[in-house]
Amino acid sequence: MNKLITLFITISLLLFSNLATAELSVGDQAPNFKLQASDGKTYQLSDFKGKQSIVLAWFPRAFTSGCTIECKSLADNGHLLKGFNAQYFMASTDELSKNIEFAKETKADFPLLSDPTGDVAEAYGVSFMGYAKRHTFYIDKSGKIVMIDRNVRPKTSAEDMAQHMGRLGFEKI
Structure with missing residues (x-):
């Protein structure tokens, strides 16, 4: 009986560790999303297919130091990004109301997506x-x-993002 329990626990741990380390890779299709944003709209990845490239910048938590620095970098240097045919977002697991406040405080002129679940x-x-x-x-x-x-380097997030978009051949407008 103890060997069976040990075997079950070992198999469970192996399965869980494989799931926990499964990451997306370059070349994978991006998972679709449908999320509410700080600008009052709901965005869905599939709506951009064939029209615009997307940059989805995940951040840990609104109103924390690094996240504030990153958001302000994008807000202050958006002109570097707006020359591309791409929609850029920041996204977090924060509630929508928190991201709305955060967008106002950082003067974000781009959508912050909320994924509270x-x-x-x-x-x-x-x-x-x-x-x-x-x-x-x-x-x-x-x-x-x-x-x-x-x-990601929060302080130079916008500059780095613009460099990557250019290097990746994102269409310019």
């Missing part, structure tokens, strides 16, 4: 203890992930 964060492999890891996904017009930045 964490389902989309889980689909993107960024969910960690109820928060989102600071990862940015670059998604082409076909919905394919063309880059994942897992080493």
